Amino acid sequence: MLRVAVAGASGYIGGELLRLLHGHPRATVVAATSDRFTGRRVDGPHPNLRGHTDLCFVGHGDLTGLDLDVLFLATPHRETMARMAGFLKLAGTVIDLSGDFRLRDPETYASYYETPHTAPELIPSFTPGLPEWHRAELATADRISVPGCMATAGILAVRPLAEAGLIEGEVRVDARTGSSGSGASSGSAGAHAERSGALRVFAPTRHRHEAEIAQATGRTVRMTATGVEAVRGVQVLCHTTLAAGVSEKDVRSAFRAAYRDEPFVRIVAQRRGLYRLPEPKILSGSNFCDVGFAVSGETGTAVLIGALDNLVKGGAGGAVQCLNARFGWPERTGLEFPGLHPN
Template sequence: MKATVLGAAGYVGGELLRLALGHPELDVVQATSRRHAGRPVGLVHPHLRHHAGLLFTEPDTLEPVDVLFSALPRGELARVHDRITSAARTVVDLGPDFRDPEGPGGAHYVTGLPELYRSALAGATRISVPGCMATAAAVAIRPLAAAGLTRDDAVVDARTGSSGAGAEPSPATHHPERQHAMRIYKATGHRHEREIARLCGVRARMTVTAVPLVRGVQVVAHLRPPRPVARAEVWSAFRDAYADEPFVRLVAHRSGLHRLPDPQFLCGGNFVDLGFDVDDDGLRVVVVAALDNLVKGAAGGAVQSLNVAQGFEERTGLEFPGLHPV
């Protein structure tokens, strides 16, 4: 399949290029960037220097392709949507423009989260990948909500690394301000709350903290079951939901150094690690989910969704497991 990456100069765009260039079914023919047009992609993404023949191109003239991945900022894809869809048979959007099925154009897009929407993704030609923190929270909460093991609101405490803010610097992402920060930048009313509620069927109350990492998201969800529950019942709910999922790993050990999910071991990988614990009285379940925000939370989720939509083996191009130590 011929592929274009739109908005290829950003961090997510770089991950899309890395994954697509290593995918046996994809042939990247265009990587767009207005600012870097004419320059080799390796000058912006140094880990791709060995692809010396691939140059950034202007986004105004798009080649006809089989699939177009869009890593454009909020509002940009919606503005040029008609032109994009005329150039590509399949569009995979990693931005927020079409995530809401009740929003403009959103009804035409399938949610790009195979763990929850695999059947809907089969044959899909319009795919919208959820936000990275929403992905982690949805994987953590939905099985328990579906099993009736939570009531009231889900309290979601999310931590995110600096790459989630994108490649364009700002005062908040300036290194002297960000290096050692644990900055709570959205204590209430985060925009992902509505997205998590739609994906999980329960209301989410979310707080987001910027932590001193480059990559990584960790979500800690506090759930109140309607009755006392045991660990075995929670294990069963997660196993029923994810036993056959290639990119969900259950990590909930009672001893050892790495007892619950930690995003540091997921850098570059498409896995989401999922763990939990239960209060002694069985009246609170704490679920922990971790992922690489640029891969499973963005580019990897997009490639995984395309694999499902096209009938490719789901792991294709996504086998890298992450690193330890980092």
């Protein structure tokens, strides 16, 4: 049984990590940290855990000496890189869910996060936490960086065609996300009175996840992000130009070749039905990412679609899937929940 801890466990991602890890048959959560809630029970900010744990939050300094096997980091962007050297001393394997070690180029990081990277020497030591494309590396990785939620959906939707040489030119990503993507401390922007009924374009250009999608696909990416009224869920529509002669059959074949054996990626591209294309509503609570497409033969273009629960496959579930891949366990371990319908 692995001894694991979650740093920054009071937010939404931290809560999802605690929920999933408490149900994991091969992990024991021995600590959860929070500067704000130190000494208080974790089922205060995470009431869904009532009756499942008596754990109380501790300070970050209390992680020393716990003999941890794995440390999950749900700590904020920018703050995490400043503390990473200390975090790496606490456990044999560190799985980071912040944005600080996702981008391989420090200058690109500085451009998108508007601050210099303070630990660039550590960046090459992190393996991208996307098992669908990095499974072999994850099997021996002790430092893992889980991609962002919209980046995960975008990469899984675009990369099969990019790898097969079926698209050309830039990719334009129209992303939509629920309010939980803003975090538990989003302030007035996340208040119900401000959020209800809104379709808020909060990143009309240069959302930081566009850099992650570009890095993973080798394409130039332009991304817009809109907040929608849902609490959970991400959906991305990736507008692409197909290479000459590429048919709808070629597109479907590329997706099948990439994902036929994947436990958490489903191809959803049907001609009829209520859920004929990827829809995040039915993925709530699950670790699935549904991908699909629509091809226009007249214009030689395609819309590639990805949908997931931003807190699970786009965050905590993706991290637990990386844990399973790292230790050679079936990747569905602790992640079997199929989602809800109706929801």
